[in-house]
Amino acid sequence: MHLTELFDENMIELHGEYSSQTNFFKKISSRLQELQYVKEEFCNKIQEREKKFPTGLVTKSFDVAIPHTDPEYVKRSFIYVIRLKPTLAFCKMGTDPMEHELVYPKLIFLLGVNKGELQLTILQSLMKLFSNEKQMSSLLEIKEKSSFLQHLQKYLSTNEI
Amino acid sequence: MKKVFKMKKLRIISVCGSGTVTSSMIANKVKDLLEDNGISATTVEVNPGGVEQLVVSGSYDLIVHTSPLLSAYTIPTINAVGFLTGMEEEEFIEELLKTAKELTK
Numbered sequence: 510m511h512l513t514e515l516f517d518e519n520m521i522e523l524h525g526e527y528s529s530q531t532n533f534f535k536k537i538s539s540r541l542q543e544l545q546y547v548k549e550e551f552c553n554k555i556q557e558r559e560k561k562f563p564t565g566l567v568t569k570s571f572d573v574a575i576p577h578t579d580p581e582y583v584k585r586s587f588i589y590v591i592r593l594k595p596t597l598a599f600c601k602m603g604t605d606p607m608e609h610e611l612v613y614p615k616l617i618f619l620l621g622v623n624k625g626e627l628q629l630t631i632l633q634s635l636m637k638l639f640s641n642e643k644q645m646s647s648l649l650e651i652k653e654k655s656s657f658l659q660h661l662q663k664y665l666s667t668n669e670i
Numbered sequence: 671m672k673k674v675f676k677m678k679k680l681r682i683i684s685v686c687g688s689g690t691v692t693s694s695m696i697a698n699k700v701k702d703l704l705e706d707n708g709i710s711a712t713t714v715e716v717n718p719g720g721v722e723q724l725v726v727s728g729s730y731d732l733i734v735h736t737s738p739l740l741s742a743y744t745i746p747t748i749n750a751v752g753f754l755t756g757m758e759e760e761e762f763i764e765e766l767l768k769t770a771k772e773l774t775k
Contacts, residue, residue, distance in 0.1 A: 602737070603735065606738070628691045629694055
């Protein structure tokens, strides 16, 4: 499977507005369940995991987050991309959530992967993208969903790991 | 007299939430980096719950982690999140090499 197949225009939000992290996870999860990508437990599991192992990341451009959970709650692999405005607080990856070390992601890549190996490829490609300041700033500026998707797919297909 | 060059092998525990994905990515990068600096390393990837047992076994030298650890351990630990994203990468590399050299003295 090619990385670019994991994206879909139906799973890109360029104007994501959510009142809280819980609200965010609930709405996205129910959308994903409607689209038959995840199982019912996905919503709780992804929140539980985020509380234990936070996924907020600081990059050279701006903060991002890559929430995900175990493969068993995912029916089909996907990457759901949300551009948040206003942003939401996420705890920083690698820190103890009790310490409340927060980041404020402008972009969220919510990952659903039902094969462990694929997850490593996705992660490597995303990290490469996150360190590319030019690509990242384009992702904040693009106005159309279709061009956002094209841009992302073009970058990821030329950077196959 | 012939000098025998003995290189110590570092045994590293790489930790992430799932014990598979991020930890493998970090483990590979760490091994490459150490090798480039003349230090040989082997790694094992676990989730936070698996660390205790490995540390207690006494056969590991160092922990690198991208998820919070469950407690304090007797061997050095280094947060490797900066090494994932490239942010604070220099600081991570510096700390890793310093610790690795200390351990292989």
